[in-house]
Each structure stands twice: as structure tokens, then as C-alpha cells.
Amino acid sequence: MDNPFYSGTVAVIGLGYIGLPTAVVLASRGVSVIGVDVNPVTVERVARGEIPFFEPDLATSLSGAVALGNISTSMEIPVADAYIIAVPTPITPNEEADMSHVFAVAEALAPQLRPGAIVVLESTSPPGTTEELSRTLAAARPDLTFPNDVNDSPDIFIAHCPERVLPGRLMVEMVENNRVIGGLTPECAERAAELYRVFCRGEIQLSDATSAEMAKLAENSYRDVNIAYANELSMICDKLGLDVWEIVKMANHHPRVNILQPGPGVGGHCIAVDPWFLVGAAPEEAVLIRTARMVNDAKPHHVVSQVLKSARRFRDPVVACLGLSYKANVDDTRESPAIEIVAALAQQEPSMTILVSDPMLSKLPSALQGFSNLQFVKTHEAVAAADIVALLVDHNQFRTLPRKLLEGKVVMDTRGIWR
Ligand SMILES: NC(=O)c1ccc[n+]([C@@H]2O[C@H](COP(=O)([O-])OP(=O)(O)OC[C@H]3O[C@@H](n4cnc5c(N)ncnc54)[C@H](O)[C@@H]3O)[C@@H](O)[C@H]2O)c1
Structure with missing residues (x-):
């Protein structure tokens, strides 16, 4: 050998x-x-x-x-x-x-x-x-x-x-x-x-240890800053009554523009965490990186307020929240914005019934246990009973959901998969 x-x-x-x-x-x-x-x-x-x-x-x-x-x-x-x-x-x-x-x-x-x-x-x-x-x-x-x-x-x-x-x-x-x-x-x-x-x-690139540490943080901060741009655009478009997905699609026809897709926020234990290491290392200089973190951290609150605004139209609103993991097709729920959104809805509107579904999980994560207005159910069951359907994670199972099931419901598709 x-x-x-x-x-x-x-x-x-x-x-x-x-x-x-x-x-x-x-x-x-x-x-x-x-x-x-x-x-x-x-x-x-x-x-x-x-x-x-x-x-x-x-x-x-x-x-x-x-x-x-x-x-x-x-x-x-x-x-x-x-x-x-x-x-x-x-x-x-x-x-x-x-x-x-x-x-x-x-x-x-x-x-x-x-x-x-x-x-x-x-x-x-x-x-x-x-x-x-x-x-x-x-x-x-x-x-x-x-x-x-x-x-x-x-x-x-x-x-x-x-x-x-x-x-x-x-x-x-x-x-x-x-x-x-x-x-x-x-x-x-x-x-x-x-x-x-x-x-x-x-390819294995050799370097010194501190540069290797810095390269990793630069990669994840790059992702975070670019996602923050898409998320900020989505909040501006919501305010102006515009379709962010259409705007991003049009803008990306420019030969040198590649805007990422917005979402409900940024989760996981990497992109939502690592940029803070750079902020900690150079607090005065990392202005953009800190701001991007704050924009992405604000996005779940924006989704919550959009759902609550729609819920005012119903006497006893039932909201289906689809997806709890931090990203599509995994069962990892660390730092998940979906969990933050569901917890805030359950807390802020105790009279609202929240039906949660995630085909990657077998039960509610511990952060969501103990809310009396919250139930973990199958996707079809949640959607059928809901006045409002909030799609929080773009799992493959949700992509193939028959659109007929969504008819007559308020749909908040934070990942733009049902357009
Ligand atoms: N998961 C990813 O996609 C990913 C990607 C790139 C980098 N990272 C980085 O890799 C590192 C590990 O992440 P992860 O996702 O595997 O974490 P994890 O939480 O999935 O696993 C960490 C494991 O370490 C164990 N552990 C904790 N303290 C220990 C100790 N003192 N001795 C022995 N075991 C101990 C825990 O019990 C756990 O099983 C983190 O720094 C993370 O930022 C993760």
C-alpha cells in the first residue's frame, strides 16, 4: 500500500x-x-x-x-x-x-x-x-x-x-x-x-491554517449575503405588491446578474452561524456581513406578520404550515426558520389552529411541543383543513402536491415552488 x-x-x-x-x-x-x-x-x-x-x-x-x-x-x-x-x-x-x-x-x-x-x-x-x-x-x-x-x-x-x-x-x-x-x-x-x-x-489546495479557516467563513458569508439580497427584495416586493419570483426571473435574464431565490429565512448551523465568526473577528469592518445576518434573521418575522395579516380575514383560522427542517429533503431542524415561524404563530395567536406537516420528520421537534393550538399531521390532512397554507420548506413531496388541493385557500409559498 x-x-x-x-x-x-x-x-x-x-x-x-x-x-x-x-x-x-x-x-x-x-x-x-x-x-x-x-x-x-x-x-x-x-x-x-x-x-x-x-x-x-x-x-x-x-x-x-x-x-x-x-x-x-x-x-x-x-x-x-x-x-x-x-x-x-x-x-x-x-x-x-x-x-x-x-x-x-x-x-x-x-x-x-x-x-x-x-x-x-x-x-x-x-x-x-x-x-x-x-x-x-x-x-x-x-x-x-x-x-x-x-x-x-x-x-x-x-x-x-x-x-x-x-x-x-x-x-x-x-x-x-x-x-x-x-x-x-x-x-x-x-x-x-x-x-x-x-x-x-x-483538488486539495494547501494553505496555512488561518487562511483555511478564513476561506470557509468567506464562503458561507458570501452565501448569506447573497441570500439576504434575495430576501430583502422579497420584502420590498411584498410591500409594493409585486411578485418577487417574476422580478428575480426577469432580472436574471441580464447576462451578468444571478439573484438567488428568496426563502423564509436562513437556517442550519452553517450559513446562519458562521458569518458571526467574521463579525466577531473584525466587528468594525464586517458591516455588510452583519447586516446580511440581520436581514436574514428578520425574514421569519416578516412571514409571521404576513400570515397573521391574512388570518384576520377568518373567524377561527386554520393554518397549515408545511415543512420544519432548515432546508429541503433533510431531517435537520437546527436553526430552522420554519420552526421559528411556527413557534411565533402558535405563541402570538393562541386562537389560531396550526396544522404542521413535515414528511422528513416523525414528530414535532421539542421546540414546538407543548403548544395546545398546534398539531403534527399528514400533509393532505393539513392542507384539506386549512384556510391558509404556508409553505415553509421546498421538500419534493410538497412540489408534487396536487394544485387542486390549494384551490380556495390563501397560499403563502415562501419558496416559490407552486407558481
Ligand atoms: N453539517 C454540515 O453540513 C456542516 C458543513 C460544513 C461544516 N460543518 C461544521 O462541522 C462541525 C460539525 O458539525 P456537524 O453538523 O457534524 O455537528 P453535529 O451536531 O451533527 O455532530 C457533532 C457531534 O459531536 C459530538 N460531540 C460534541 N462534543 C464532543 C466531544 N467533546 N467529544 C466527542 N464528541 C463530541 C456530538 O455529540 C455530535 O454527535 C461544525 O463546526 C459545523 O459547523 C458542518
Whole structure:
């Protein structure tokens, strides 16, 4: 075998949407992988070859890797040749980066480090985090040399490799996407790249760690700013009584214009979160990025007020809210604007009956439990009983809904799929 990592052990720390597919693609290429998570349910399920969340093709690949004996799980960080850290990096209620999970990993990882080990931070992080991670590990292990304190080859190699995969296509994009790998030294980048070349067929661009962190944040902030433009247009069009979808379609006929489609807001734990890391890193300079975040955060409130305005026409309004996940065809509800909209409607209008449907979910998420005016029902049932139908997520199942069912109802299509 030419690749040294076929014989090395890789510990993937954090078995979520990023860590588990990464562990599985490595294991399915013959690498010995130990998946580590603090959640005992996840650890047990993965060990049995069961996926803890839905993602196309993940179940088959995981059960194959488990059957081959290439993947095991643990709640403790083991001694390994390489470590990939893929734990959450959310924001606090004050929109500051919460790096507690990454540094909790650093504390547990430090005692296990052996000379030659590679540590790759995959979690999306504010600029400078990988350097700080290295300093933290170095402080805990004065017996080893780290890249930020030696000029020649250190004992431990540290890099940042941000992730660009799209949920719903994780197993394809994990392999096909181009990647950036930023090392604390060029040798760190090259060592980490050797590991990723085991499964990555995309181009691997090598850089320094802080530039790699910054590139990831620049990508997601770019998306957020462009979505904010579309969302702001949609609110202007609502005010002027214009059809935003028609306006965007016409404007996009310009050869150098490509306006994105508006929506109910921005969700998920990436685009709705990562731009705040840039705002935190340079508060004075990140004016546009902060404003875009505020525009996108305001969009769910706009949808709520539009629904409430329409509801005034009915004595006992029944509203069907279709979709709860943060985007189409996934069961991930993190930071979902749809949930924010449904919760605000249930709270602000207790006399309104709200029928919620999401074919990707089996029950109401915890944030929506306990509202007496809210029920989780099948899509046809919700639509049939509703005066107002608010489409909040463009799941495929909603695209094919017979238009006849919508006749005579007030339709608020926040994704423009029923035009
Ligand atoms: N999901 C995506 O589409 C996506 C895309 C690009 C980047 N990212 C980034 O990747 C990182 C991971 O995101 P995710 O979506 O996989 O998160 P996730 O919440 O799905 O999974 C994280 C896992 O880490 C575990 N964990 C938390 N603390 C731990 C600890 N101290 N030790 C071991 N395990 C621990 C959790 O139990 C969970 O299973 C984040 O920084 C995120 O921003 C995610």
C-alpha cells in the first residue's frame, strides 16, 4: 500500500453530520477508524451499524464498514495515528463563537498524543482557532514539540481542513469536493493532505491554517449575503405588491446578474452561524456581513406578520404550515426558520389552529411541543383543513402536491415552488 494511512488508525471525534460520513468513507477504504462521541446513544448505534440521522447512502456504507470490522466506536479518545475533530461550533445567544466543544476535545486528546500524530480540526472555526488549539495541546504536553514552537519537524502535526459538503449529498460530496487544507506549517498541511487523499478525489489546495479557516467563513458569508439580497427584495416586493419570483426571473435574464431565490429565512448551523465568526473577528469592518445576518434573521418575522395579516380575514383560522427542517429533503431542524415561524404563530395567536406537516420528520421537534393550538399531521390532512397554507420548506413531496388541493385557500409559498 503506498498510502501510510491504510496502516494507521484514525480517530474521528464527533459522529455527527460531518464526522460520521468522514469516518465511514475512511473505513470503507480500508482505514482502521475509531469513531468517538460523547453521546452514548450515538456510540452504541454506530457500533451496531445504525445511522443516528438520515442521510442518503450513509446507512449502507456504515453497515458495510462495520461488517468489514474497519470501524469501532468509543466514548473516550484513544491513542491513534491521526485525529479528525468534527464537533459542533455553534454561537452563544450573544452571537459569539462557542468553541467549548473543540477545547473540551483538546483537553481529552492531549494525554493520548504520541510523536508523529496528526490532528486535523474540521469544525468551522474563527480565524486563529487552529493555532490556539496547538498552543492548548502544547501547554498540556510539554514533553512533545508542536508546530508553533519549533522550526524543524515537530512531534505533532496540526492542520485545519474545513468541510464544504451539502447535507443530502454528503456521501457524494465528501469524496468529490475540492478541499482546502491549511497547516500550521507546510509539512503539517502535506501530512494532513496524505490522509485526505485516501478518499478525496477533488483538488486539495494547501494553505496555512488561518487562511483555511478564513476561506470557509468567506464562503458561507458570501452565501448569506447573497441570500439576504434575495430576501430583502422579497420584502420590498411584498410591500409594493409585486411578485418577487417574476422580478428575480426577469432580472436574471441580464447576462451578468444571478439573484438567488428568496426563502423564509436562513437556517442550519452553517450559513446562519458562521458569518458571526467574521463579525466577531473584525466587528468594525464586517458591516455588510452583519447586516446580511440581520436581514436574514428578520425574514421569519416578516412571514409571521404576513400570515397573521391574512388570518384576520377568518373567524377561527386554520393554518397549515408545511415543512420544519432548515432546508429541503433533510431531517435537520437546527436553526430552522420554519420552526421559528411556527413557534411565533402558535405563541402570538393562541386562537389560531396550526396544522404542521413535515414528511422528513416523525414528530414535532421539542421546540414546538407543548403548544395546545398546534398539531403534527399528514400533509393532505393539513392542507384539506386549512384556510391558509404556508409553505415553509421546498421538500419534493410538497412540489408534487396536487394544485387542486390549494384551490380556495390563501397560499403563502415562501419558496416559490407552486407558481
Ligand atoms: N453539517 C454540515 O453540513 C456542516 C458543513 C460544513 C461544516 N460543518 C461544521 O462541522 C462541525 C460539525 O458539525 P456537524 O453538523 O457534524 O455537528 P453535529 O451536531 O451533527 O455532530 C457533532 C457531534 O459531536 C459530538 N460531540 C460534541 N462534543 C464532543 C466531544 N467533546 N467529544 C466527542 N464528541 C463530541 C456530538 O455529540 C455530535 O454527535 C461544525 O463546526 C459545523 O459547523 C458542518
